[in-house]
Amino acid sequence: MDRSVAATCGGFLLASVLLLGGRVGDRASAPGVMDSWSVQAAGEFVYVSGVVGRRPGSQELPEGIEAQVRQALENVRAALRSEGLDLSHVVSSNVFLSDARNFQAMNEVYRTHFPNDPPTRATVEADLPVPGALVQLTMVAARREVSRRVITPGGMQRPGLPYSWGILAGNTLFIAGATSRNPATYQPEGGDVASQTRRVMQNIGNVLDAADMDYGDVVGCKVFLSDARDFRAMSEVYSSFFPAPRPARATVRARLMNPTFRTEVQCVAVNDPSRQAVVAGGGASPTGPFSPAIQVGDRLFLAGTLGRGPDGYARGDAEAQARQTLDNILATLRAAEMSFDNVVDVAVWITDIRTARAVEQIVREAVPNRPITIVGSALMSTAALVEIMMTAER
Numbered sequence: 001m002d003r004s005v006a007a008t009c010g011g012f013l014l015a016s017v018l019l020l021g022g023r024v025g026d027r028a029s030a031p032g033v034m035d036s037w038s039v040q041a042a043g044e045f046v047y048v049s050g051v052v053g054r055r056p057g058s059q060e061l062p063e064g065i066e067a068q069v070r071q072a073l074e075n076v077r078a079a080l081r082s083e084g085l086d087l088s089h090v091v092s093s094n095v096f097l098s099d100a101r102n103f104q105a106m107n108e109v110y111r112t113h114f115p116n117d118p119p120t121r122a123t124v125e126a127d128l129p130v131p132g133a134l135v136q137l138t139m140v141a142a143r144r145e146v147s148r149r150v151i152t153p154g155g156m157q158r159p160g161l162p163y164s165w166g167i168l169a170g171n172t173l174f175i176a177g178a179t180s181r182n183p184a185t186y187q188p189e190g191g192d193v194a195s196q197t198r199r200v201m202q203n204i205g206n207v208l209d210a211a212d213m214d215y216g217d218v219v220g221c222k223v224f225l226s227d228a229r230d231f232r233a234m235s236e237v238y239s240s241f242f243p244a245p246r247p248a249r250a251t252v253r254a255r256l257m258n259p260t261f262r263t264e265v266q267c268v269a270v271n272d273p274s275r276q277a278v279v280a281g282g283g284a285s286p287t288g289p290f291s292p293a294i295q296v297g298d299r300l301f302l303a304g305t306l307g308r309g310p311d312g313y314a315r316g317d318a319e320a321q322a323r324q325t326l327d328n329i330l331a332t333l334r335a336a337e338m339s340f341d342n343v344v345d346v347a348v349w350i351t352d353i354r355t356a357r358a359v360e361q362i363v364r365e366a367v368p369n370r371p372i373t374i375v376g377s378a379l380m381s382t383a384a385l386v387e388i389m390m391t392a393e394r
Helices: 065-081 100-113 193-210 228-240 318-335 353-366
Strands: 015-020 023-025 037-042 045-051 090-097 120-125 135-142 148-151 166-169 172-178 218-225 248-253 263-270 293-296 299-302 343-350 372-376 386-393
Touching: 037 343, 045 065, 045 343, 065 100, 065 135, 090 100, 090 166, 090 372, 100 120, 120 218, 120 263, 135 372, 172 193, 193 218, 193 228, 193 263, 218 228, 218 293, 218 299, 228 248, 228 263, 248 343, 248 386, 299 318, 318 353, 318 386, 343 353, 353 372
Parallel strands: 045 372, 090 120, 120 172, 218 248, 343 372
Antiparallel strands: 015 023, 015 037, 037 045, 045 135, 090 135, 148 166, 166 172, 172 263, 218 263, 293 299, 299 386, 343 386
């Protein structure tokens, strides 16, 4: 169907390093995300992806969620150090847990690493590609010279969990995964997916307003649904908040951290009047619930893309769908006069985690040594096996 995003900014020289247990490797011998994590520096932002709690210099995972979260965050710290940054520069985070019951224990450790003005965050349960891993982290950090402001809207209670509602870094606003919470009390609000989506979008609007932006500035969103059958109802309400062309989007099914919630939406907005939709083949500006890609200046935020070709999906073949997905993405990149060489961040969802290694190898043929996050989750089409979302910079 579709899916999300991290952001980058500026027109600086692109540099890439791959870390294995804290050591810098070269392109020829660089392992994949199942073996290590990777770092990509692009313009004003640095991306860290595929981080699990392995001890430096080994493939060993410590026992227990607390130990793995602690080690994973230390691994992020080491990765950022290679770019002259530390955890205080992180502006956005995605936490993937293998078991939602570990949410509280994860938060206790996570909070100690971000005691003040924590990054925005979305946390969901997903299948992880590394056997024995209980947590996987993906983070975006802003460079030291980038202005950074925590956004706490008036009338919205500060989150009771270790994340910020929004962080404005330069002209880019990172918005935390929004759920159906009463803004004044932070308490969950139930109801069907339509009413919850309306509350979610209103909360996102409050964050945008506090940053002097509006829904028309949003460039990309990730939507997590607890039940794929809610997709149509969610999409109708979601779409009503955005003017066309709407943001790029990815939507996947995931277990959320509170059983009351039916959906969680995480967005990125950019204050840039050059914002425009990009369509492969130079087609008309899209009027649907999401755009294939949104371009702002030198940055391109691509929607979650599926492996549907002229003859439909390759049934039961994740590798064939991955190749078709990459072909579809390349067509959109070319419409923006870019290529895979411009890609700075990659998110991959697969329905069967056992295909992670094969799908990763195919993706890495197209975008070697780029930060890749791979997790397992159900997609919105029962025929789809792979969904890929990218961010690129000219």
